[in-house]
Amino acid sequence: MSNQPNSTMVELIKVSKHYHPNIQALTDVSISIRSGEMVFITGRSGAGKTTFLKLLCKMELPTRGMVEIDGIDIRRLRGKGLAILRQNIGVAYQDFKLLTDRTVAENIAVSMEVSYRKPNQIRKRVKTLLEELDLTDKHNSMTGDLSRGEQQRVALARAVANSPSLILVDEPTGNLDSATTERVMTMIKNLHQAGATVLIATHDHTIYRNTDDRLLELRGGQMYQLRDGVMQ
């Protein structure tokens, strides 16, 4: 994926998502996010934030409308093409999706292994990430034994390990104290500084209150822009 500034990374045109039997999660959402942007998405519980993120990595298919990532209509992507797209999108899931019977290091390594990174490169990267997230002593712990706040950070580490150009973070600070929240946000900001496009879905207004990044709100299945971001 290109990291050209001002090219469009995420483009949704009139996207609706209907869940069986009668839940209208998103209605006619149209939004364009440029490459290198950092965007916060808020909204009440059940507003459709997770659904929105899932549409971007083809975990869910839109009922109507078009989703383009880096200029590619992802509806047509299958097999290898889809795999490569997903290697370039790092997702920190709200429910973590960790392999609970594997160690922290193994969990983080998964996203690098699927793109055939060299083992020593993986080891180094895992070590650095664990230091940044204050988890060094958990390197060999089973993720099933960790606290939720720790699991949350492991999920984030896995999402960013492969240096994806698009990072989707779902509720990154829900279980963290303010100091750890600070740490996590610093890491995400550094990735953004390094050129990644970052989308963060959150209830936690403390993490976007003092920034000048773009702020979107989902309400009743529709997308509203609360604040225009200032692009560097």
Place this chain on the structure above:
Amino acid sequence: MSFIFAVLRQVYRNFRQTWLSQFMTLLTVSLSVFIFAFFYLVYNNMLTIGDKLGYDLRLIVYLEDEPIPELQEQLKRKILAFDEVEDIRFVSRAEAFERFRSQLGDDQDVLEDMPKDFLPPSIEVVPLKSLRSLNQVKLFSEYLSKLPGTIKVQYGQDWIERFYYFTRLVSIIVVLSAGLLILTSVFMVSYKIRLTIIGRREELELLRLVGATNNYIRTPFFIEGVLHGLLGSSIGLAALFGLFTWIKMKFSGPGILNIFEFSFFQPPAIIVLAIISILLCTMGSYTSMRKYLKK
């Protein structure tokens, strides 16, 4: 290079998680290869023995009287009227007596008091190599026994017949054990891989989400199938070779087994057996993947 490494790492992880059931699968595959190869080897050796028996096969037509040359010609024509033969030889009473005496070797003196014409004259008929199936030999023998002046026809009916029936029985067992081999290798491997896939469903789903290609997910299961086939056939054949050598050593003294030279499979046969096992096991893993790993 890193692809191979990634695949091997997955294979290793699979093995570490499920080594017991892997071991059981391997054991089953080895055992069925062993059983099949055992009967196939027996069958092969019986065919060799059968060839040898057939090679020595001759029909002896015992006659009432010594035929005069003219009658000899007539009989010859009659025999040839049934089929071409390799050789026809007339054996007179005197010749028969001489032959018997030389066969007795050191015990010749028992014949001292016997009249030199107590053995009947005979015709030895060596059929063509093409006429070597039991049924044809039987027909031929019936035909010969109806020639005028014959007492009876002999070719070791009983034990040749028994041998051929036994060979046929073994060939049926070979077919059955081939069926067993196919069933166990395809179904055991397929079942085993199905269990693995179900047991690791969560992980395989995550792998898709983080962008694992089909090759990344599937190749380890393929390799697993190939390994089961390769190791299973190696272990099965090695065990059979052990048994074969042991039997040969144990019975290497004088005796019936020494008349015939028993032989193990030739390298090409071994390679073919290994390839077939590998194909069967790979097929097993493939069927499971098709069912449970489709995207």
